[in-house]
Amino acid sequence: MQTAREAGLQACHVCDSLSPLHESECPRCYSALHSRIPNSIQRTMALAITAAIFAFPAHLLPVMTTTTLGSSHPSTILGGVITLWEMGSYPIAFIIFLFSVVVPLFKLLALFRLCWAATHSNSSDAAAPRTLLYRMTELIGPWSMLDIFVVAVLVALVHLTGVMVITPGWATVSFACLVVLTMLAAENFDPRLIWDRVDKQ
Amino acid sequence: MATQKIACQTCDLLIELPKLQPGDEAHCPRCDHVVAWQAHGGLPVSMAFLLAASVMYVLAMCFPFLAFESRGLSREIALWQVATELYREGMPLVGVAVGLLVIAVPGLLLLLHLIILGSVFANLHLRYLAVVLLRWSSHLSPWNMVEIFAVGTLASLTKVASLATVVFGVSFWAYLAFAVLLTISLLHFDRRRMWSLIKLPRAVIAPQSQPHTLEVQL
Numbered sequence: 001m002q003t004a005r006e007a008g009l010q011a012c013h014v015c016d017s018l019s020p021l022h023e024s025e026c027p028r029c030y031s032a033l034h035s036r037i038p039n040s041i042q043r044t045m046a047l048a049i050t051a052a053i054f055a056f057p058a059h060l061l062p063v064m065t066t067t068t069l070g071s072s073h074p075s076t077i078l079g080g081v082i083t084l085w086e087m088g089s090y091p092i093a094f095i096i097f098l099f100s101v102v103v104p105l106f107k108l109l110a111l112f113r114l115c116w117a118a119t120h121s122n123s124s125d126a127a128a129p130r131t132l133l134y135r136m137t138e139l140i141g142p143w144s145m146l147d148i149f150v151v152a153v154l155v156a157l158v159h160l161t162g163v164m165v166i167t168p169g170w171a172t173v174s175f176a177c178l179v180v181l182t183m184l185a186a187e188n189f190d191p192r193l194i195w196d197r198v199d200k201q
Numbered sequence: 202m203a204t205q206k207i208a209c210q211t212c213d214l215l216i217e218l219p220k221l222q223p224g225d226e227a228h229c230p231r232c233d234h235v236v237a238w239q240a241h242g243g244l245p246v247s248m249a250f251l252l253a254a255s256v257m258y259v260l261a262m263c264f265p266f267l268a269f270e271s272r273g274l275s276r277e278i279a280l281w282q283v284a285t286e287l288y289r290e291g292m293p294l295v296g297v298a299v300g301l302l303v304i305a306v307p308g309l310l311l312l313l314h315l316i317i318l319g320s321v322f323a324n325l326h327l328r329y330l331a332v333v334l335l336r337w338s339s340h341l342s343p344w345n346m347v348e349i350f351a352v353g354t355l356a357s358l359t360k361v362a363s364l365a366t367v368v369f370g371v372s373f374w375a376y377l378a379f380a381v382l383l384t385i386s387l388l389h390f391d392r393r394r395m396w397s398l399i400k401l402p403r404a405v406i407a408p409q410s411q412p413h414t415l416e417v418q419l
Contacts, residue, residue: 004208011208149353
């Protein structure tokens with residue numbers, strides 16, 4: 001078994017063609033070439049920590065305010081899930097809970113775990129499951145936007161002045177930042193770093 | 202056709218990629234990541250679904266999306282109002298994000314792919330333009346959230362269904378169809394094949410190497 005780097009080659013991250021290590025630009029698609037993403041761990045950690053900070057306002061501030069006949073009811077993301085559960089919409093309550101609470105938390109923990117593994121772990125057996133963890137983090141990333149889209153449709157649709165109005169809350173901004181930052185963090189993580197440690201042994 | 206040498210994107214293993222048959226999926230022998238696959242339909246199927254998707258996109262943009270009726274009052278919205286209403290209600294950042302992820306990025310991907318695939322089927326050799334369009338296509342793809350918005354719309358309807366009558370507009374059905382058609386078209390868009398159509402301007406000299414042979418899983 002030989003890696004591309006050991007063979008003196010690097011793959012373009014856009015078009016996948018192989019070039020010698022000394023090339024700085026892909027001869028086919030002109031993208032910047034690098035054998036490993038530069039400062040991958042630092043970038044991923046910085047983005048993931050920022051995302052983790054945004055998680056607090058995202059869950060503590062109201063995501064939307066429902067005004068019915070003059071009385072306002074602000075609700076948080078978790079509050080919305082509880083209301084849906086009490087209304088009997090169990091599948092929707094479960095989906096919103098899964099994508100708004102469980103998935104972002106799972107993504108953040110997975111990113112920290114991967115950064116730790118890429119700098120400290122030497123276990124060769126754990127490399128494959130960690131690669132799978134990375135793939136999952138990347139795949140489920142955008143699905144957290146679901147709750148933002150639900151609020152967007154509700155705000156636009158439910159707007160009968162005097163009867164019922166739904167306005168968006170500040171949690172929408174924090175939550176959108178949280179999702180975008182975790183997606184960027186996953187994009188900046190280089191799973192090849194995990195395998196480099198296996199190769200070194 | 203000769204075998205092609207590639208590096209696994211997740212573990213950097215050098216792999217000799219065999220000729221794939223439609224329906225084949227090639228896994229990396231070390232980390233099991235899918236390094237290449239051959240769709241059953243390929244580029245013509247991608248183009249067919251893309252054309253259907255573009256019709257649906259136009260319909261989704263031109264007709265009313267949803268209507269909401271309660272106590273004799275009613276409100277009708279267009280698709281783009283999902284983004285502009287957030288902007289108007291004091292959340293401009295989220296409004297811009299929703300507009301980009303739901304309308305602009307999918308629309309741009311549609312346009313890019315129409316030009317790229319159209320040029321392939323019309324035998325036009327757009328070397329520089331094709332490179333630029335393909336690069337944009339791979340950078341934009343992760344930010345295309347049509348299917349998530351479709352699910353989000355359905356979820357929001359269950360929230361308001363008990364409050365009032367919701368009427369589905371032409372745009373609503375067209376957007377659902379657009380989400381499905383675009384997703385299928387992107388699945389059949391064979392990036393490896395598209396890149397292989399672009400010739401290298403100069404020969405790449407590969408140093409001596411012994412690539413690992415790859416087993417193909419059916």
